[in-house]
Amino acid sequence: MNINMTLIGQTIAFAIFVWFCIKYVWPPISNALHERQKKIADGLDAASRATRDLELAQERSEQTLKESKEQASAIIEQANKRSAQIVEEARATARAEGERLVASARSEIEQEVNRAKDELRAQVSRLAIIGAERILQESVDEKAHRKLLDELAAEL
Amino acid sequence: MAAGNEVSTTYYIQHHLQNLTFGHHPVNGWSLAHSAEEAVEMGFWAIHLDTMGWSIAMGLLFIWLFRKAGKVATSGVPGGLQNAVEMVVEFIENLTRSTFHGRNPHIAPIALTLFVWILFMNTLKIIPVDYGPVLFSKLGVDYMKIVPTTDVNATLGMALGVFGLILYYNFKVKGVGGFARELSLTPFNHWALIPFNLVLEIVSLLVKPFSLAMRLFGNMFAGEVIFILIAMLPFWAIWVLDVPWAIFHILVVTLQAFIFTVLTVVYLSAAHEHH
Numbered sequence: 342m343n344i345n346m347t348l349i350g351q352t353i354a355f356a357i358f359v360w361f362c363i364k365y366v367w368p369p370i371s372n373a374l375h376e377r378q379k380k381i382a383d384g385l386d387a388a389s390r391a392t393r394d395l396e397l398a399q400e401r402s403e404q405t406l407k408e409s410k411e412q413a414s415a416i417i418e419q420a421n422k423r424s425a426q427i428v429e430e431a432r433a434t435a436r437a438e439g440e441r442l443v444a445s446a447r448s449e450i451e452q453e454v455n456r457a458k459d460e461l462r463a464q465v466s467r468l469a470i471i472g473a474e475r476i477l478q479e480s481v482d483e484k485a486h487r488k489l490l491d492e493l494a495a496e497l
Numbered sequence: 498m499a500a501g502n503e504v505s506t507t508y509y510i511q512h513h514l515q516n517l518t519f520g521h522h523p524v525n526g527w528s529l530a531h532s533a534e535e536a537v538e539m540g541f542w543a544i545h546l547d548t549m550g551w552s553i554a555m556g557l558l559f560i561w562l563f564r565k566a567g568k569v570a571t572s573g574v575p576g577g578l579q580n581a582v583e584m585v586v587e588f589i590e591n592l593t594r595s596t597f598h599g600r601n602p603h604i605a606p607i608a609l610t611l612f613v614w615i616l617f618m619n620t621l622k623i624i625p626v627d628y629g630p631v632l633f634s635k636l637g638v639d640y641m642k643i644v645p646t647t648d649v650n651a652t653l654g655m656a657l658g659v660f661g662l663i664l665y666y667n668f669k670v671k672g673v674g675g676f677a678r679e680l681s682l683t684p685f686n687h688w689a690l691i692p693f694n695l696v697l698e699i700v701s702l703l704v705k706p707f708s709l710a711m712r713l714f715g716n717m718f719a720g721e722v723i724f725i726l727i728a729m730l731p732f733w734a735i736w737v738l739d740v741p742w743a744i745f746h747i748l749v750v751t752l753q754a755f756i757f758t759v760l761t762v763v764y765l766s767a768a769h770e771h772h
Contacts, residue, residue: 343518343536343537343539343540343543343650344541344649344650344653345518345520345539345540345541345542345543345544345545345650346520346541346542346543346544347516347543347544347545347548347549347648347650347651347654348650348653348654348657349654350544350549350654351548351549351552351645351650351651351653351654351655351658352654352655352657352658352661354549354552354553354556354654355610355614355654355655355658356658356661357556358556358559358560358610358614359606359607359610359611359658361560362560362563362606362607362609362610363603363606363607365564365567366560366563366564366567366606366609366610367567367586367605367606367609368567369567369568369570370563370566370567370570370582370583370586371586371590371605372570373567373570373571373572373575373579373583374583374586374587374590376572377572377573377575379572380572
């Protein structure tokens with residue numbers, strides 16, 4: 342076990358290796374490690390952010406769905422109401438129209454009747470004249486004619 | 498390699514524990530030591546070529562691997578090598594964050610270098626003890642101890658480096674006055690006890706690198722000796738002890754590298770703390 346120059350040589354070698362390690366070996370590896378650490382941390386961050394975003398979006402979509410459902414039911418209700426109203430209106434219109442038709446028919450009938458009456462009257466008067474002519478051509482039987490004339494008069 | 502007699506056994510163990518030494522021999526001049534005695538005679542001005550070579554090779558392997566991973570490092574999906582390297586880097590980063598209570602971006606790379614380098618050097622131990630010496634003796638090299646951390650010079654050398662860092666950060670963070678105050682006024686804050694404090698603190702300061710070096714060296718050296726002893730069993734019986742010991746050493750190898758690193762970070766953390 343001799344102590345000799347090897348001691349110094351080993352110390353020098355140690356110093357050189359330490360210097361080289363500090364200068365050229367440690368920094369790139371350490372940097373890569375820390376960069377990766379940061380990357381992973383960022384990635385995890387992004388993932389949690391995305392999860393939160395997803396939750397928010399889900400909430401929002403649920404709300405939208407609910408709102409749209411409410412809207413749809415409101416629209417349906419309104420439509421129902423409106424249809425009932427339309428039916429009601431149509432019914433009313435139909436009734437009015439029917440009444441109008443009936444009324445016009447009735448007035449037409451009345452007119453017709455009046456016209457018929459007028460015509461009848463004219464015919465009757467013509468008949469009466471014809472009858473009178475005939476009676477005048479033949480003998481005028483007071484009694485017999487009286488009855489006829491009475492009947493005519495009653496007819497008018 | 499069964500033990501024939503006592504001499505060859507001793508020779509075998511000593512041979513496997515002898516480093517390949519190059520230095521200035523009083524008789525032969527600058528040369529490789531051809532025996533343990535020659536290596537001792539060279540004194541301080543000698544160098545263990547195997548320790549230096551293997552430790553630098555392991556250091557370069559660390560640098561090359563991690564630099565390669567760093568070059569292609571992306572913040573995207575990592576590949577196989579990048580994944581493994583990142584695991585180690587992250588482990589060291591967490592260790593530093595939980596142990597080091599200051600702000601210094603250089604502590605983590607220092608810890609990474611120490612951990613991986615020592616881990617690689619220790620791992621050489623898993624290579625069977627005969628491979629190095631036998632292979633290199635075929636190449637004409639007398640000695641080859643391939644695990645640098647079983648050489649006290651290597652562990653003490655690294656610990657000296659750590660000691661230098663401790664002193665540097667103490668002076669840098671606290672200033673000369675602050676460091677001197679800490680050495681002289683803790684743990685007993687009274688002027689009369691300054692000499693006592695100084696002795697205590699300086700001893701505890703000096704013991705830090707020494708304990709680092711001795712712990713690693715002791716564990717590795719003891720493990721190596723046991724491997725060598727196991728290797729002297731009859732060849733068909735070696736695996737019975739060798740395999741469990743090697744498996745156990747997977748733990749020791751990692752643990753010792755880890756302890757060296759953690760203690761270094763703790764010492765450097767203390768160097769950054771004001772009292």
